[in-house]
Amino acid sequence: MKKFLVALVVLAVSFCAFAEGISEVSNNDGVELSGLRIASPSGAPAIALASIAVESPDQYTFIAAETITAEFANATSDFIIAPINAGAKLYKMGKSTYKLGAVVSWGNLFIASQKADFKLEDINGSEIVLFGENTINASVALFALEKNGIIPAKITYLGSAANTQQLLLSDPQAIVMTAEPALTAASNKNPSIVGYSVNSLYGESGFTQAGLFVKAGLDPAVVDAYLGLLKESCNKCETDLESVAEAAVKLEILPNVKVAMNAIPNCAVRYMYAQEAKEQVEATANIDLKQFGGSVPADDFYYGAE
Structure with missing residues (x-):
């Protein structure tokens, strides 16, 4: 799996x-x-x-x-x-x-976590883990969060989406950026995972x-x-x-x-x-x-x- x-x-x-x-x-x-x-x-x-x-x-x-x-x-x-x-x-x-x-x-980007009752506001003052440092995907995700008044206390980058996906599944407190179709597969494995579309935060139809x-x-x-x-x-x-x-x-x-x-x-x-x-x-x-x-x-x- x-x-x-x-x-x-x-x-x-x-x-x-x-x-x-x-x-x-x-x-x-x-x-x-x-x-x-x-x-x-x-x-x-x-x-x-x-x-x-x-x-x-x-x-x-x-x-x-x-x-x-x-x-x-x-x-x-x-x-x-x-x-x-x-x-x-x-x-x-x-x-x-x-x-x-x-x-x-x-x-196709999503902010996801398996934290209980996870809401985007939980990112304020917390750490978020992204993949793709110095890429347009990461820049768009951070822009979309800031546009909605969400400011993480710490931004960490891992080497690949596989790393953030592994963290999402292994750490109940982690908040990460992931993407489809990986999010669907992870949610099938752990139904407690909640994902929020970056597009819904960014607006403008993506x-x-x-x-x-x-x-x-x-x-x-x-x-x-x-x-x-x-x-x-x-x-x-x-x-x-x-x-x-x-x-x-x-x-x-x-x-x-x-x-x-x-x-x-x-x-x-x-x-x-x-x-x-x-x-x-x-x-x-x-x-x-x-x-x-x-x-x-x-x-x-x-x-x-x-």
């Missing part, structure tokens, strides 16, 4: 793998998408693609999270789903020519966590067709949850349908065309500009901008 929970934590927040390849797929307008290469992290962001990817599962190869920078630099994939701040930072540095096509993940990046030079008709498929896939997370859950399990994004059905609604998968999400991207960037390369993304970072 411990190994199972750790695996879920890795899926949830570490962006530990990428999948690539879609072939013999066409959209409703008849645009052929055969031969496209798609890269996507597993876990919450991959849920956005599940309904598409399940059609060609044999073509998906998972690689390590530390290759995100190389994935952008090598420019071998036609589309990449990745943390928006990572794509923006690399674009600003001239290490990537990929533009943001759409936002698909709006935050923060711009991950998006689809478009390779420079792609045929606009192909881009539009794929964005259309992606939008349909994201929408199914609300309109056809069971089929998405089944697809996620088949792709080994999530371990079983029970966990998937409970976790997916908390992963904030939602499609928004990049130019329409510019204001939200800038709001997220302004929380911690250094995570975006020191400034909000330039207009030409957004696909379709003139």
Whole structure:
């Protein structure tokens, strides 16, 4: 069970793998998408693609999270789903020519504890343990808490989400930041665990966590067709949850349908065309500009901008 929970934590927040390849797929307008290469992290962001990817599962190869920078630099994939701040930072540095096509993940972070009658106000004057020091996830969580008048006395960082998850399960007094789908799995093991969505504290329907990046030079008709498929896939997370859950399990994004059905609604998968999400991207960037390369993304970072 411990190994199972750790695996879920890795899926949830570490962006530990990428999948690539879609072939013999066409959209409703008849645009052929055969031969496209798609890269996507597993876990919450991959849920956005599940309904598409399940059609060609044999073509998906998972690689390590530390290759995100190389994935952008090598420019071998036609589309990449990745943390928006990572794509923006690399674009600003001239290490990537990929533009943001759409936002698909709006935050899957939770503040959790197994303390009796745990309330967010309990964080005031107490210690909170986060994962991901100097990351946008940690910055957003602390911003959201402060926005609601919640100021911890001490902030501690552990090396990974697996560490905070282990602490959540082992220490009845610990207050930690975790993420879906790991929270669902932990709650199944210990029903006394209570989690509060960082999105509910942040407001604005969540923060711009991950998006689809478009390779420079792609045929606009192909881009539009794929964005259309992606939008349909994201929408199914609300309109056809069971089929998405089944697809996620088949792709080994999530371990079983029970966990998937409970976790997916908390992963904030939602499609928004990049130019329409510019204001939200800038709001997220302004929380911690250094995570975006020191400034909000330039207009030409957004696909379709003139």
